[in-house]
Every structure is written in C-alpha cells, then in structure tokens.
Amino acid sequence: MSQQFELANCLRFLAIDSVQKANSGHPGMPMGMADIATVLWREFLRHNPKDPNWLDRDRFVLSNGHGSMLLYALLHLTGYNVALEDLKNFRQLDSITPGHPEVLDTDGVETTTGPLGQGLANAVGMALAEKLLAAKFNQDKFNVIDHFTYVFAGDGCLMEGISHEAASLAGIWKLGKLILFWDDNEISIDGSTKNWFGDDTASRFEAYNWHVIRDIDGHNPDHIRQAIKTAQLVDDQPTLICCKTTIGFGSPHLADTSKVHGSPLGEDEVALTRKELNWKHAPFVIPQELRSAWTAIEQGKKLQKEWTDLYASYQDKYQELADELTRRLAGNLPDNWTQVVDAFLEELEDCTSDVATRKASQMALDAYAPHLPELLGGSADLTGSNLTKWHGSIDIMENLQGNYVHYGVREFGMSAIMNGVALHGGFIPYGGTFLVFADYARNAIRMAALMEQRVVFVLTHDSIGLGEDGPTHQPIEHLAMLRATPNVAVWRPCDAVETAVAWSAAIEHKDGPSCLALSRQKLPALPHEHNEDIKRGGYILLEPSSEPDAVVIATGSETAIAYEAVKEVNAKGRAVRLVSMPCCELFDKQDIEYQESVLPQKITKRLAIEAAASQSWYKYVGLQGKIIGIDSFGKSAPDTELYQYFGLTKEHVIKALF
Amino acid sequence: MSQQFELANCLRFLAIDSVQKANSGHPGMPMGMADIATVLWREFLRHNPKDPNWLDRDRFVLSNGHGSMLLYALLHLTGYNVALEDLKNFRQLDSITPGHPEVLDTDGVETTTGPLGQGLANAVGMALAEKLLAAKFNQDKFNVIDHFTYVFAGDGCLMEGISHEAASLAGIWKLGKLILFWDDNEISIDGSTKNWFGDDTASRFEAYNWHVIRDIDGHNPDHIRQAIKTAQLVDDQPTLICCKTTIGFGSPHLADTSKVHGSPLGEDEVALTRKELNWKHAPFVIPQELRSAWTAIEQGKKLQKEWTDLYASYQDKYQELADELTRRLAGNLPDNWTQVVDAFLEELEDCTSDVATRKASQMALDAYAPHLPELLGGSADLTGSNLTKWHGSIDIMENLQGNYVHYGVREFGMSAIMNGVALHGGFIPYGGTFLVFADYARNAIRMAALMEQRVVFVLTHDSIGLGEDGPTHQPIEHLAMLRATPNVAVWRPCDAVETAVAWSAAIEHKDGPSCLALSRQKLPALPHEHNEDIKRGGYILLEPSSEPDAVVIATGSETAIAYEAVKEVNAKGRAVRLVSMPCCELFDKQDIEYQESVLPQKITKRLAIEAAASQSWYKYVGLQGKIIGIDSFGKSAPDTELYQYFGLTKEHVIKALF
DSSP: OOHHHHHHHHHHHHHHHHHHHHTOSOOHHHHHHHHHHHHHHHHTOOOOTTOTTOTTOOEEEESSGGGHHHHHHHHHHHTSSOOHHHHHTTTOTTOSSOSSOOTTTSTTOOSOOOSTTHHHHHHHHHHHHHHHHHHHHOBTTBOOSOOOEEEEEEHHHHHSHHHHHHHHHHHHTTOTTEEEEEEEOSEETTEEGGGTOOOOHHHHHHHTTOEEEEEEETTOHHHHHHHHHHHHHOOSSOEEEEEEOOTTTTOTTTTTSGGGTSSOOOHHHHHHHHHHTTOOOOTTOOOHHHHHHHOOHHHHHHHHHHHHHHHHHHHHHTHHHHHHHHHHHHTOOOTTHHHHHHHHHHHHTTOOSOEEHHHHHHHHHHHHGGGOTTEEEEESSOHHHHTOOOTTOOBTTTOTTOOEEEOOSOHHHHHHHHHHHHHHSSOEEEEEEEGGGHHHHHHHHHHHHHTTOOOEEEEESOSGGGOTTOTTTOOSSHHHHHHHSTTOEEEOOSSHHHHHHHHHHHHHOTTSOEEEEEOSSEEOOOOOSOHHHHTTSOEEEEOOSSOOSEEEEEOTHHHHHHHHHHHHHHHTTOOEEEEEOSOHHHHHHSOHHHHHHHSOTTOOOEEEEOSSOGGGGHHHHTTTOEEEOOOSOOOSSOHHHHHHHTTOSHHHHHHHHO | OOHHHHHHHHHHHHHHHHHHHHTOSOOHHHHHHHHHHHHIIIIIOOOOTTOTTOTTOOEEEESSGGGHHHHHHHHHHHTSSOOHHHHHTTTOTTOSSOSSOOTTTSTTOOSOOOSTTHHHHHHHHHHHHHHHHHHHHOBTTBOOSOOOEEEEEEHHHHHSHHHHHHHHHHHHTTOTTEEEEEEEOSEETTEEGGGTOOOOHHHHHHHTTOEEEEEEETTOHHHHHHHHHHHHHOOSSOEEEEEEOOTTTTOTTTTTSGGGTSSOOOHHHHHHHHHHTTOOOOTTOOOHHHHHHHOOHHHHHHHHHHHHHHHHHHHHHOHHHHHHHHHHHHTOOOTTHHHHHHHHHHHHTTOOSOEEHHHHHHHHHHHHGGGOTTEEEEESSOHHHHTOOOTTOOBTTTOTTOOEEEOOSOHHHHHHHHHHHHHHSSOEEEEEEEGGGHHHHHHHHHHHHHTTOOOEEEEESOSGGGOTTOTTTOOSSHHHHHHHSTTOEEEOOSSHHHHHHHHHHHHHOTTSOEEEEEOSSEEOOOOOSOHHHHTTSOEEEEOOSSOOSEEEEEOGGGHHHHHHHHHHHHHTTOOEEEEEOSOHHHHHHSOHHHHHHHSOTTOOOEEEEOSSOGGGGHHHHTTTOEEEOOOSOOOSSOHHHHHHHTTOSHHHHHHHHO
16 A cells, blocks of 8 residues: 555545535545545645645635535645544534535635536636736746646536636637646446536547646556646646546445445445555544645745745835735725726716716726726627727737736636636736626626625626617516625616716725626716715615605616606606615615615605616515516617617606606 | 529628618628528428428527528528518517517527527527437338428637537437538627637537538538538538638628628628629519529428328328327327326325425426326436436437436536427426526526426525535525516425426426426425415415414425414414415416405515525515515535524514514
8 A cells, every 4th residue: 555545545534534424425526536636735736734825826726616525635634724623514504614615714725616617717717817917927037926726627517518618718828827637537416427428528628729638547646647747848738637537436335436426425335445445544533644744834834935035036126016916916906096086086077978888887997997907807709899998908818918808708707717817816807798698607696706706797788778689688687686696786877977986886895796787878977966875875866855755766777767757747846856776785785874864764655667677676665666677578679669668768757656 | 693692692681781771780690601591591401481380390590699680581582471571670679570580579480599509509409309209209111200400600609608518418419410500700799719719619529529521611502512411411420510701791891800790881881792792782672583593482382291291191100199299299288187287186185294395396207297208307417416307217318219318517508408399399398407506507597488488497406405515506596586587487385285286387387487496305294275276376375263464475495484483373372374475476477366365465564484585575575574585695504504594493483473
C-alpha cells in the first residue's frame, strides 16, 4: 500500500464516514476523485490554508458540488478552518459543512456549486479575471497575478448546456491557466450513461480549441501528475484532462453503480470498503503521519511569503498600480465616486428630452465608467440593443487591457462567468441581454444572489414596449420572478435620472446582484424634486395640493402615463398621490415610518400600473386595490398600439381612479 | 439569371419589402438562406399547403425565428393561407404574420421560435416523436408515419447551450430523419463572430455522433441539393449541413454585416439591392411564371392523396392501430378515462398512510398510465428521485416501442424536446427534475405555455423540505415564478388524493402545460369530503362548526400543518376555515360566486402558509392578512429542523391566528 494511496483514502473515508454519520450525502464522487484530488492538492495547488483570501492563490472549483465532502476533507486535511467536528456536523443546521459547498459558509470554498455546469462557468470567469488582471497589473519580473484555476466536473456538468457556452468562450479566450478534470466514470443518477451520454467529449472540447489530454487513469497518480504537468505547459489553451475513474472506488458492492452517487453506503458496506481498501482506522481517525503528509500550512505560508515579498517590491516600484489593485480587490469604490454620481445627477437636471432608459443606462455608463476601471462590461450578443458599450469600451479580444466582453449568444454562460469574475475579485462585471432572456440566465442570477456577488444584469427591452418582436421577446412574468428571488435588487427606472440612480445603487450594492430593467422605447423626463429619495426604492413623485385620498404606484415606462393621469385628475379636484417605485426591494428595506409616509395605511384606494404580471403588486395595493398589469402573453405590433391594446393608457388610469 | 435564382429572389424581396413596409424586422437571414430554402421547399419538402395538419407532412422548423419573413414568404408562395395582404401586415396587431413565427397564429408554422436554440430542440422532439410513432404504428409495407424534420439554425442557435443538449440527444437517439441546416454566415448581432464563436462546429457535431456535411456553398443549388440527398440516405444519424452563406445576400452595402440582421435596409439600399439582383418587380409583385413554379398546391394534394390511400388500406388492415393512431393524434383521451380516474380516487380513500407527493405521483402514474399509451415519460437524470417511472415504463433506448426517456442532465433540452414532441402530436410528454431546476428549463416552460401545449413538468423536491442538499437545491421563488407565467397550471398537492387529481387535471388540460410541485418528504393523508372541488384549484378543506371569521390558506406540505393548527384552535372555540389551494390558476378561473363561497370578502382575517416566497399570496390575503412564507434562501439541514427554523409549524400558525 503506497502512502499516496493511503493519502487518498484519508479523503475517501472522511467522506464515507461523514456521509454515513449525516445519513445523507454523496460518497461516490469523493471516492472516485480522491486520487486526482490528492495529486493536485498535495503537489500542485498553490494556496495557503491560513489565508484563504490570498489574492494570488490558485482557484479550485468543485463543479460537481454534490461531492462536497471531498472538498471539506481536503480543507480539513490541508489545514483550513474546518475541524473534525465540522466534518461530523456535515449537512447539519448552521454547520460550515453544508450539503453543497457554499462560498459564504466555509473558508477555502471559492464558489457555491451544486447546480450542475455552473461551477465550470464560474471557473472560466475566474480564469478570465486572472488573465485580465495579469495583463493590467503585472510588470516585467513582477507577476503579482499568476495563478491557475482548477476545476473538477462530472458527466452531469458536461451534459448541461452551460458547459458548451462556457467551454466555447474559454477556448476562444485561450485561457491557458484553466485546467479541467473530467470525472469520466460513466455513471450518472439514472445509471450507466451509455444510453444518454454518447458524446465524444474529448473531440468536443478540441472543437472548442481546448488542449485535451485523453485516457488518464484517474486512479493512477503518475498519470495524473504527468497530465497536470503537461497541462501547465500549454499557455494558450485551456486543458481538459479526461480521467477514467470508478465512482464509489473501493466499495465492493456499490462501486461503478449509481447507488453510490447520492446515498450513504450503509454500515455494512462501509465496513467492507474499509476491508477492501485496507483502511484500519476508526471513523474520523486520521493517523498522524498521514496528517503530516497532508498539511499544507507550512508550505502555504512559504508560498504566500514569497508572493508577499514580491508584492512588497512591486508596491515600492509601482505604487500607483499596487494601490489600485488593492482597492479593486477590496471591492472599494474610488474616492471621488460620490462626486462623480452627484455631478452626473446635476447634469441630468438639464436633460429634458425623451430618452429610452437603455440609452439613459449608456449615458450613466459614459459618466461613471471612466472612474471605474474595475467595470468589466459585456453583452450576450446584443451590444447595440442593450447599449452596454460606453465611449471607453475596448474589446478584451482586441486588447487584454480592455474592459468589454462579447459573450456571444450565451446568456447563461455570460451570467455564470460574471459570477466567477466577481468571485475572483478585481472587477465589477455587468452584462446585457433582453429581460425576457433573463430566463436563460435564471439560475445564474439566483446564484449571484445566493452568493451575494456584485454583478449587474442589464436587462433591456423590458416590456411589450419593445413592440413588433412579439410575445417570445416580451417579458411578462419576469419582473415578478426576479422580485420573488431573495437578495436581488430589481430596478425599473422611469427616466434618465432614476436610471442614473439605479446604476449608482447597483455599483454601490456590494453584497448582491442588481437587475436593471430598461425600456427600448423613449420615455419623457419627469420632474424629480427629491432625487435623494430615489435610492429608497419608492418615493412620492407627485403630491396633490390637498391631503391625498388615493395613491397610484408606477414603475418604469408606465410612470409617465400615470403622471399624466394623476396630474389631470388632480387638476379636476381629486387628490391623488403618485408614487414612483423603481425598486421594491429597497423600498421594503426602509423603516416603517418612511414606508408609511409614502404609502399610508389609511389610504386604501390604491392603484398600481406596470406593463407586466400583476403578481408583484398585490402586496402594495391589497384586496381593495386595483392593478393595471398584463397577465397574458404579449403581441406583435408597434409599441404604441400595444399600449392601447393592453389598456396601459392615461385614460384607463383615470377611469380606474373613479 | 437562372429561374432557380429568380425563385430565391422571390423570397428575398418579399422579405425585404415586408420588413421595409413594417419598418421593422430582420431581412438579413431570409436574404442569406433563400437559396437553401428554395431547394428544400421546392424539391424535397413533402407537405400540403391546403392541409397544414396532414399528419405525415415533413416538419420544417425555423430555429432562427427572427427570419420569420422567410417562412411567411415560403408559406405564401407555396399556397398556404398566407395572402399578400398578410405579408403587407407583417408585424402588425392581430396579423397572421407576427414578428416571430407563432404556431397558434399561422397555418404551416410548426412551432413558435425566436428564443434561440429552442427551435432546434423542438425539432429533435418532433423527430423523436416521428421515430417512436413509426416504430409503434408502421406495419410491413405500411409506413404511415414516415417524414423528415428539417431545421434552419443560425450561429446564435448553435452558441446557445441548449444546442449542445438537444444535439447530443439527437445523436444518441440516431435520429436519421433530422436534417439541420446551419446558416454559417459568420455574423451575429455584435458583428463578425470571429471574436466570440470559434468552435469547429462540424467536428463538434461529429462528436455528438452526427453525420456532418461540410463546406456547402449555401448559395449554390447543386451543392444544397446534393447535400440533402446525401443526408436523406443516412438513416442512423442526424445530419448537419454546414452552409456557408452571406447574410443580407444581394445588398451592396449591407451584405456580410450585422447591420442587415435586424433592421430594414432603407429605401435606397432596397433599390440598390433590386439592381444588384436584377429584380425588376415592384414591392409585393411576383410574376406569374415564378408563382407557378413556386406553388405546391397540386403537388401537395398528390402527395397527401398517395398517403391517404395508403392510410385507407392501413385502416382496413389494422383497424385497431389506425383508430388508436387517430385518437392519439387528435389528442383525445381513451373512452374509459373518467372511470379510470374515478376508480383510482376511490381506491385512495382507503389509503391513510403517509406518502410523499412524489410517491403519490408515481402511484397516479401506475394507475393512469396503463390506459394512456400516449404518455411519454422521462427525467433529466433524476428518475429515482422524481419517481417518474411507473411499473410499465420501458426505456426507448432499449425498445423503440418504449415510453420512457432518460434525458440525461439536460433540463432545458428535455423541456424543449417535450414541447416538440407535443407539437408533433401523438404523445403527452412528461418529464421530471427538481423544482429548483425549473430554472434551467425556464424559457421552455414559458414556451409550452405560449404555444398552449400539453406538457407535464414533474417538479419534485419542492421546498426546503428536501432537507440537507441546502439552498442551491431548495426552491424559494419558483412557485411564484411559475404562477406569474401566463397559462401555466401550477399544482402543489397536499396528499395522495390531491396529487391524483392534479395528474388527472394535467392530462385533461389540452391547451397548456401543467407543473406538478411535489414533496420529497412524506405527508399525511388529509380527509377530503369533496374530492370534486379539488379540480377547482381551491376549496374548503376544514370548516368550523360556527360561521368562520378567519381563513387559513395552505398548499402542499404545509396543508397538514395548517390542518392541525386549525383543528386545534377551533377546538378551543375559534371558527377558522382551512382552504386548500393546490392550484391558484384554476381557482382564479372559477366563477365569482364559487370564489366568494371559499374566500368571502367579509373575512379579512386571512393567513396563507407556504414554504416558498410570499409574493403569490398577497393576492389572497391582502394588506390586512398574514403570510407565513420564506423570503430568504434555504439552508442545509434535516427537513424537520428546517421547518422549525423557518417557522413553518403548527405553533406558528396558531400564534398568527391570535
């Protein structure tokens, strides 16, 4: 029995025994990938368990996140803040060892994985961030940004469509420091993959311009070691290492079956596996000599020290760059940020022309982005429609010091890659698509929210107002969907001023994504007397001269319609308040006093208008209130006709108020 | 100028002029693919313009649906019910020529396309349906089901992740009668694709086990013709024909640029294009000799007549099969359907043991499916978790007369393929995944709703009740998201009886998809006195002895919790009604009297409980009401602990009622 094998068995049995104790979890993958993990983590991975946030650490992503115990075992053994007790608490309430790796819960976990394929896309984002930061900040003899990104992925990840989008981009971006280990065990939950996964995956990745290393025995350390060395030498292509493995390796009855994927082995099989692998230690017991061979604490300190020394010299020599890198990695905004925003808002006071909010978004970018070199923009092939390019945008494919990414028609890939970029640090990514195609990116937006990442989704063409493209392109339920998602700031600004505030709020919102729902069509500039209230998410836009007895709530393109209606009825003696509500989430976070001052309980005559599903609005109008919304699919016609057709008109608002 | 070229120019100019007249639309793709379309439609496509629903017609899918004018021009010229006037009304309100092809709006449109990549997946579903129906119904010398499925797709479709999922399945299913034309024009909206689409697409498809024909000049009819002939001869692989084309072919200044993708050419460029292509006819004028060459009416009649004759003999010889085929294609249920359902519901009256609703779903399948040979089940690699297999399930890969599809880990592909199967006719597809991964399938569920297709999405593990897998796997906002989507019946049954009714309703719901949100955990059987009301979506499950002054509304796994709470408070003298609301959409469709009888306006003390985002419930409880929901992400822990943690308890309900 080689020590190498024993070291891998440490991982196997920590996984087996933790799953068994929790009576829940996924032992098969850790047992199958333990040998690969052992070689990679012990011989290649540059990291420091005592400083999980060391900026130049190699990134390790477990895209097949159900195998979380493999990662927890690695973190425990190498010296992270993951104790034996934590492993024993696997999958228990408030433990740092949840069922899937959660970036916010555990030191050393680089991203939250579990929804298959997204870890791979996150890793592409991390490798992209590394490459772009290196191009910007490294100087001759000072490679202060210089790390690999390693990914483990299973058959499931590679069956998912997002693997296509992410791998295609990694190939064209020539991410040479991205190394992907495919756990080719030919088993998925339904059984042998032969009937549903027939791809020649190696050739497929070659078609993406990847460097592919075929036929690696994933249980042979020499194979694995040689493959990693070869992969590291190729610097203009990402590498796929195809590792033949056995799921549940070592289990006499369950290895190579789907039964070992997602259930504990059972006490009997655990005992038999101990025998089979000649593992004589009790659950959670790791002999000291194996612990000593596993710990990466000293090595990690040494590696980081070398880097810290290098960085100290870099700081001396390139102080400005170093300060900028430090600022960006800390996620802090430039010192002049508030002035920049204020100046732009002041400038907008003079802007009275009609402007589509997608155009207003571009104007905001033109104003803010020159001060935010960390902004990494892009679009899923709708640049000219989303207006995500500003005057200083430079395609990263033309210049690695650029700041704009053409993601192609890949909404999900773009979004998950942006999550990876944000997780890596050094950038604030934003990316555009049509609001309706937030559908394609759905789970990546959710993951940004769950991981509390600052990512800005620019979602234009935000209603039937997009006109002739028709129902497939007209969002209806999408605002409700995004608003129902925890921790997403959904902005639907009504004009250039609100758009500018929305952008500033999105940039300042460090712990979660923002979605900007923007109009295709032009919208009038509305008079804002209290700009400072916009950031509260909902505020009084128009107050009647006497005490209001009714309130109209509007967002985005419908605010101007409501404004005209309210002005008209008030001129005729009514006393109606108009509330603009560009961001419900923020309004809901205000103190009760503020909320009451805007929407007093005693005013029960309430009307909400939004060119979207009504579901979001019952919360604000109640059973007595009315909603002018759209609860059917859209239609193909010019936008002005559609507004008539769906009753989103001044006349309809006035009628509803009487 | 060959007539062939003139024929293609008919398509080009109908597209150019219609887009110009609408002042909106996408001329580039029709101009680029006109030559391919001309060869395919005139020389190969077997169809009958006068009977667009002829069951054995070849299917034609325009996956790059923005090129809708190409399809409308084809339908017009070959003789479908699309008049010149309709082309002149392109993209106008209530025209039959909307911006993107809509299956419900226009004869001859096989599926609604526009959301890229999904048309390809729909086509895979159609080709699968054809293959399975053929295996079931064809008899020696009676190939009554025997047609091709042709797809046009652009770079955008092939960049999308779903193209990976759909193509991979088409390959392993050996769909030899699926022929895909790739419009390889190297232009997407952002410009030349060289910086964002570097795939070797031909090799990629070979890696999926497709037959690939490279290097076809998409403007050379001989090339195209030969490629189609070759493709038709390969019967055990789908074929990809790689067609080099020029987007906006014929436009002197705009061809081969992204400017021609999605905007009218402009009057000047239209004139120049006329000159360039030597097209001397005014807008919307097609000379008679070209019309004569285009019409497919006689040819279509003849083709269908041949088939009708064959089918008549088939009916004579195989009457039972023919009757069954006719029934299935009409989408009618078997005569004994109502008895089958009633008998099962009666049987369930004796079932008092705790059953997870996912298990109850399997029980319903076991009862109903033997009578529904049209049921085509499957799962995105979660068969044992979704419990989508019933005792008569047979994998189609083992037997083409089977009824179960292992889709692999491909939620989006599965869903869009199911849409294609439903569109083809002959099947009621259902497929399983976890509710949280409805995210991955989001836009395909939406498309099923928009297209009014009977597809059943089996979405298990429907709340934090799934336990230890944690927040990535625990749906929160998903019920709200699905409920906000028009025309989706979202069921969340509370026990075996409600699950059985939900399944029967889903089977009977011919004009839209149903989503069944089902529990992982066991749930108690609740006493149902009025089973017949379950189909109304919401009904009184427990009535107090005196007139109620408060109402609790619950769904799914929280109904039993509410039941215990209401029983307890009523025993202590309160008068609280419990309403079970398994399907809000259906409840909302009931007449006002029924709704009022269940939720009387005068009862303003209302409480809703659901282990999900609260957004759906304000509609029913109003501003005075209360909601026990979850508006944050879940956690990894055993389910019983999570119910405590999130306050989904009898005690909490009781407290909220006082």
